[in-house]
Amino acid sequence: MKILFLDQSGKPGGAELCLMDIAKPYGDRALVALFADGDFKTLLQQQQIPVEVLATQPINVQKQSNLLQALFSFKQLFPLLIKVVKLAKKYDLIYANTQKALVIGALASVLARRPLVYHLHDILSSEHFSQTNLRVAVTLANFFASLVIANSQASQTAFVQAGGKPELTAIVYNGFASNNYQIPEDEIKQTQKDLDIQGKFVVGHFSRLAPWKGQHILIAALAQCPPQVTAILVGDALFGEQDYVQALHQQVAKLGLENRVKFLGFRSDIPQLMAACNLVTHTSTAPEPFGRVIVEAMLCGTPVVAAKAGGAVELVEHGVNGFLITPGEPQELAKVINTALQEIEITATIADYARNIASQRFDIATINQEIAQLLCSGKIKLSGTEVVDFEDAQD
Numbered sequence: 278m279k280i281l282f283l284d285q286s287g288k289p290g291g292a293e294l295c296l297m298d299i300a301k302p303y304g305d306r307a308l309v310a311l312f313a314d315g316d317f318k319t320l321l322q323q324q325q326i327p328v329e330v331l332a333t334q335p336i337n338v339q340k341q342s343n344l345l346q347a348l349f350s351f352k353q354l355f356p357l358l359i360k361v362v363k364l365a366k367k368y369d370l371i372y373a374n375t376q377k378a379l380v381i382g383a384l385a386s387v388l389a390r391r392p393l394v395y396h397l398h399d400i401l402s403s404e405h406f407s408q409t410n411l412r413v414a415v416t417l418a419n420f421f422a423s424l425v426i427a428n429s430q431a432s433q434t435a436f437v438q439a440g441g442k443p444e445l446t447a448i449v450y451n452g453f454a455s456n457n458y459q460i461p462e463d464e465i466k467q468t469q470k471d472l473d474i475q476g477k478f479v480v481g482h483f484s485r486l487a488p489w490k491g492q493h494i495l496i497a498a499l500a501q502c503p504p505q506v507t508a509i510l511v512g513d514a515l516f517g518e519q520d521y522v523q524a525l526h527q528q529v530a531k532l533g534l535e536n537r538v539k540f541l542g543f544r545s546d547i548p549q550l551m552a553a554c555n556l557v558t559h560t561s562t563a564p565e566p567f568g569r570v571i572v573e574a575m576l577c578g579t580p581v582v583a584a585k586a587g588g589a590v591e592l593v594e595h596g597v598n599g600f601l602i603t604p605g606e607p608q609e610l611a612k613v614i615n616t617a618l619q620e621i622e623i624t625a626t627i628a629d630y631a632r633n634i635a636s637q638r639f640d641i642a643t644i645n646q647e648i649a650q651l652l653c654s655g656k657i658k659l660s661g662t663e664v665v666d667f668e669d670a671q672d
């Protein structure tokens with residue numbers, strides 16, 4: 278099957294990293310078409326995944342945009358649409374990986390007469406999106422998509438609650454190659470040395486810097502932990518949240534934690550860094566659609582504590598394969614950090630169990646097979662009733 282993947286972002290967020298793993302097995306039979314240039318293109322090229330950047334300027338609609346702003350952007354979208362329609366004719370299927378990709382993909386699916394699949398990586402609720410964006414996403418998915426792949430039960434539920442058709446949906450978690458997360462002891466030691474964190478109890482946070490990702494919750498918790506507890510904040514402000522970055526630095530200074538918090542920026546060596554941590558924290562203050570970092574920590578064998586909401590609840594069972602805390606509660610987080618610091622053996626047992634379960638549950642080969650089966654299933658139709666007959670659908 279030949280697939281045209283569409284993604285609006287030039288930056289590698291969770292949805293983009295997930296797409297990379299899905300597109301890879303299709304090799305030259307797939308193309309990832311991006312609506313913006315950036316590091317994501319380079320990552321795709323490194324993995325030998327065919328990629329083309331279609332737009333020279335980023336599309337000017339944000340998650341909170343209103344109808345007027347959305348309409349104004351149409352002028353910008355039109356040339357992009359023409360390019361996608363031309364490309365789509367060479368492929369069997371359009372696979373939209375983000376919301377703006379859904380908008381273009383839906384129109385292109387009609388004009389190029391190709392079926393549309395929408396991979397939903399978001400919780401479509403007013404906590405994350407404007408009413409206009411919600412309505413547009415749900416309406417387009419309902420009318421034009423043959424299949425909506427939700428990245429968690431939480432994303433699927435929100436889609437249906439926002440008016441999405443449940444019969445279109447299938448839940449497929451992100452997949453991971455667990456061997457990428459098995460880091461030899463000498464590499465872990467080297468990473469700790471490079472970061473100058475040997476002998477410390479290191480708490481890691483791996484996420485773009487954005488208010489709802491809650492890095493400030495970890496910093497506040499750190500102030501309630503003993504001095505050997507140090508934090509590394511891995512990730513950048515991908516979508517221009519510079520005010521938040523400044524506020525984080527001010528918070529660190531105000532609490533006198535300059536020697537205990539390291540801002541590492543965006544990194545590509547996530548497994549090495551996670552393996553060098555004693556605990557990985559996930560502190561999102563709004564429900565996380567999936568939470569790749571939670572699974573990645575598990576695969577590294579590092580204990581993980583996550584905010585109890587959204588997809589995270591489907592990944593973590595408190596005290597069994599990790600810890601859960603109330604979102605936005607630094608005291609609770611500090612308590613878990615202090616427990617992990619004191620009860621080393623119990624915490625290690627939990628992390629070992631999490632690693633075993635996660636490597637089976639999120640195995641990339643199994644997940645990719647699930648997606649391939651869905652794409653070949655009778656569900657995939659052109660909008661209307663025509664079923665598409667893929668010549669090499671089982672390849």
Ligand code: UDP
Pocket residue numbers: 289290291292294483484485511512513542543544545547567568569570571573
């Ligand atoms: N990540 C990364 N480098 C960084 C920070 C994060 O590669 O410096 C990766 C992280 O390992 C994870 C993804 O970005 O795979 C973030 O996905 P998640 O689902 O946690 O959050 P999202 O970005 O989708 O909101």
